Amino acid sequence: MPQETNAQLETDELVPAAEPKAGHAPLDRAVETQADLTAEINALGDAYARALKDGAPAETQPRLDYAPYRSSILRHPTKSLHHADPETIELYSPAFGHQDVHALESDLTIQHNGEPQGERIIVAGRVLDGDGRPVAGQLVEIWQANSSGRYIHKRDQHPAPLDPNFTGVGRCITGADGSYSFTTIKPGAYPWKNHLNAWRPAHIHFSLFGREFTQRIVTQMYFPGDQLFPLDPIYQSIVDQDARDRLVASYDHDLTQPEWALGYKWDIVLTGSKRTWTENEALGTAGDDSE
Amino acid sequence: MSNPTKLIPTPGQTVGPFYGYALPYEKDRELLAPGSPGSIRLQGTVYDGAGHAIPDAILEIWQPDSEGNIVQQTGSLVRDGYTFTGFGRSAVGNSGVYTFTTVNPGPTKPGAAAFISVAVFARGLMNRLFTRIYLPEDQEALAADPLLSSLDPERRQTLIARRDADGGLTWDVRLQGEGETVFLNFEAGPAFEGAAAGGAAQ
Numbered sequence: 001m002p003q004e005t006n007a008q009l010e011t012d013e014l015v016p017a018a019e020p021k022a023g024h025a026p027l028d029r030a031v032e033t034q035a036d037l038t039a040e041i042n043a044l045g046d047a048y049a050r051a052l053k054d055g056a057p058a059e060t061q062p063r064l065d066y067a068p069y070r071s072s073i074l075r076h077p078t079k080s081l082h083h084a085d086p087e088t089i090e091l092y093s094p095a096f097g098h099q100d101v102h103a104l105e106s107d108l109t110i111q112h113n114g115e116p117q118g119e120r121i122i123v124a125g126r127v128l129d130g131d132g133r134p135v136a137g138q139l140v141e142i143w144q145a146n147s148s149g150r151y152i153h154k155r156d157q158h159p160a161p162l163d164p165n166f167t168g169v170g171r172c173i174t175g176a177d178g179s180y181s182f183t184t185i186k187p188g189a190y191p192w193k194n195h196l197n198a199w200r201p202a203h204i205h206f207s208l209f210g211r212e213f214t215q216r217i218v219t220q221m222y223f224p225g226d227q228l229f230p231l232d233p234i235y236q237s238i239v240d241q242d243a244r245d246r247l248v249a250s251y252d253h254d255l256t257q258p259e260w261a262l263g264y265k266w267d268i269v270l271t272g273s274k275r276t277w278t279e280n281e282a283l284g285t286a287g288d289d290s291e
Numbered sequence: 292m293s294n295p296t297k298l299i300p301t302p303g304q305t306v307g308p309f310y311g312y313a314l315p316y317e318k319d320r321e322l323l324a325p326g327s328p329g330s331i332r333l334q335g336t337v338y339d340g341a342g343h344a345i346p347d348a349i350l351e352i353w354q355p356d357s358e359g360n361i362v363q364q365t366g367s368l369v370r371d372g373y374t375f376t377g378f379g380r381s382a383v384g385n386s387g388v389y390t391f392t393t394v395n396p397g398p399t400k401p402g403a404a405a406f407i408s409v410a411v412f413a414r415g416l417m418n419r420l421f422t423r424i425y426l427p428e429d430q431e432a433l434a435a436d437p438l439l440s441s442l443d444p445e446r447r448q449t450l451i452a453r454r455d456a457d458g459g460l461t462w463d464v465r466l467q468g469e470g471e472t473v474f475l476n477f478e479a480g481p482a483f484e485g486a487a488a489g490g491a492a493q
Binding site: 013014060061062063064066069071072073074075076077078079080081082083084085086087088089090092093094095096097099100101128129130131132139141142143151152153155156167168169171205207213214216217218219220234235237238243244246247268269270271272274 | 297299309467
């Protein structure tokens with residue numbers, strides 16, 4: 001069910017309600033240019049590269065405090081995250097099953113009467129934990145813009161066409177080997193109001209559960225070779241190039257289906273397990289040996 | 292397979308502004324039907340560093356049942372109206388308020404402090420944050436809790452819910468600033484979330 005959102009959104013990130021083609025006009029608050037933002041992004045990236053050279057550890061996650069993404073300024077904790085040993089409930093995950101998700105929910109191209117516009121793609125891969133074990137039987141949720149870069153969300157006022165045959169929401173349950181597969185449409189790049197002429201690289205939002213609640217993540221998958229990568233403060237909030245690369249799918253011709261759809265492969269790694277697994281749990285449905 | 296491989300986790304990213312047509316689902320916040328025996332309201336407001344309620348956050352809770360059992364039943368997404376699965380999801384409304392209908396979690400071990408595990412997502416929040424909501428009553432258990440006793444008294448208080456007159460719980464999230472909620476890092480080693488905490492790893 002779509003939830004109400006606040007009008008604050010419109011002044012913050014979203015392209016305002018506008019006449020078609022008015023989007024190129026300077027926006028009220030967004031007087032900062034891409035050049036300003038790129039300079040900030042590069043300064044933070046250069047500082048990280050120097051620190052790395054001086055022996056600092058590689059950063060594998062986004063920075064919570066990353067000012068080039070303006071909406072993060074008042075929304076990041078200022079105190080370090082407090083180290084805690086996960087206990088009891090945190091060492092387990094909600095159970096999801098085929099009662100929760102229908103098999104057809106993984107095909108985003110068949111949710112309406114007609115075919116959606118755009119380039120049909122298959123996005124597939126495996127969900128693994130940090131120890132390399134498949135994450136079986138867990139929930140994967142995705143959402144995305146349509147082929148013209150428009151979200152169906154009613155607050156998205158980007159003057160690009162909605163597609164009556166595309167909602168852009170899918171779900172699946174991972175297989176015994178941790179595999180998932182979605183059939184969808186390649187999303188378009190999407191303009192936003194972080195600064196003047198800000199565009200997000202094409203991306204698909206992914207939400208994942210592991211076998212422990214501590215493994216829960218929400219992230220975004222990108223497409224290889226996107227020209228917008230160096231310009232995007234959300235992608236660049238991960239200051240380490242190797243870490244950023246982990247969000248980029250690879251084109252996979254073995255996944256491509258003849259006369260049907262191009263294939264992209266993206267494996268997802270959750271954090272390592274903190275629980276001592278019983279033999280049955282470790283065996284899982286995949287029949288793996290116990291640890 | 293005995294697998295010594297250590298893989299580096301995939302980075303998180305912000306949930307963004309448009310989760311509202313994807314993540315919410317029918318009865319997502321009703322771990323039990325409102326008004327059913329033993330049910331309570333758990334609610335609170337999510338605030339930013341300026342003290343403003345934010346309208347675009349979404350919370351998940353994951354908790355034991357009232358006896359302290361960790362439930363492993365499917366049906367969190369398609370609820371049958373009877374099975375308590377322990378998982379719920381609530382996007383905040385325009386005024387920044389989230390609401391769940393749930394039960395008071397029981398202690399998972401005798402004498403342990405009962406708590407609800409929480410994941411917080413928001414536009415402008417680069418990665419999800421983990422935290423806990425403790426029940427306020429059992430002072431002895433709270434005093435003995437390993438996490439709470441490792442915190443300053445003032446910070447400790449951010450993890451303990453208030454009991455409402457109607458028997459419900461109120462617990463607010465402050466992402467930044469005065470009364471900033473304690474958020475948790477479950478990973479060992481400085482390179483993981485340490486670096487994520489404000490980029491202030493050094």
